[in-house]
Amino acid sequence: DAKTTQPTSMDCAEGRAANLPCNHSTISGNEYVYWYRQIHSQGPQYIIHGLKNNETNEMASLIITEDRKSSTLILPHATLRDTAVYYCIVISGGSNYKLTFGKGTLLTVNP
Amino acid sequence: EAGVVQSPRYKIIEKKQPVAFWCNPISGHNTLYWYLQNLGQGPELLIRYENEEAVDDSQLPKDRFSAERLKGVDSTLKIQPAELGDSAVYLCASSLGLAVYNEQFFGPGTRLTVL
Numbered sequence: 767d768a769k770t771t772q773p774t775s776m777d778c779a780e781g782r783a784a785n786l787p788c789n790h791s792t793i794s795g796n797e798y799v800y801w802y803r804q805i806h807s808q809g810p811q812y813i814i815h816g817l818k819n820n821e822t823n824e825m826a827s828l829i830i831t832e833d834r835k836s837s838t839l840i841l842p843h844a845t846l847r848d849t850a851v852y853y854c855i856v857i858s859g860g861s862n863y864k865l866t867f868g869k870g871t872l873l874t875v876n877p
Numbered sequence: 878e879a880g881v882v883q884s885p886r887y888k889i890i891e892k893k894q895p896v897a898f899w900c901n902p903i904s905g906h907n908t909l910y911w912y913l914q915n916l917g918q919g920p921e922l923l924i925r926y927e928n929e930e931a932v933d934d935s936q937l938p939k940d941r942f943s944a945e946r947l948k949g950v951d952s953t954l955k956i957q958p959a960e961l962g963d964s965a966v967y968l969c970a971s972s973l974g975l976a977v978y979n980e981q982f983f984g985p986g987t988r989l990t991v992l
Contacts (some may be wrong), residue, residue: 807985812980
């Protein structure tokens with residue numbers, strides 16, 4: 767599976783958009799980009815995933831560059847409850863995939 | 878809908894003692910995972926079950942760790958004997974199946990402290 771690079775930490779003002787970048791320059795054609803987050807003292811929570819196209823759900827938007835070497839998770843209106851560690855994970859399709867978590871990005875939403 | 882249930886939430890033991898963690902996955906989820914999370918690190922997969930079969934236990938330290946998923950529902954992870962380095966959070970997750978599009982749902986974890 768392709769390795770990902772994320773900033774260690776980021777800050778965002780409450781109510782503003784949070785844009786979390788992820789670099790996955792060695793991604794291959796059948797690999798998906800997944801985002802999970804982990805709020806303090808809780809287990810990780812699935813946010814969104816994509817292959818080639820941009821994706822949006824009730825939690826966030828995922829923007830994948832045309833060459834698929836990087837992506838950005840967008841939380842459109844960050845709240846204090848969005849303070850968490852955000853993990854960008856690249857995994858192969860199929861039935862034998864593994865979630866390999868790195869250290870992620872600690873997003874702190876400030877009032 | 879009830880989420881993944883884990884117990885206990887916290888456990889403090891002395892080294893060389895045995896310890897067990899219990900997980901009840903979301904109803905209908907065939908796939909169950911155990912992860913280990915050290916402080917400041919992301920979770921690491923220990924073992925993965927499809928129903929009652931362990932389909933990937935390559936990362937499980939089998940000299941002291943064991944796991945079982947009898948009847949393909951609840952699962953227990955055991956450490957015997959525990960070492961100081963085993964202090965960590967042990968997370969259980971479940972999903973509908975092994976395919977990549979099946980998101981994993983995580984429990985709150987069991988925080989183990991070995992003294």
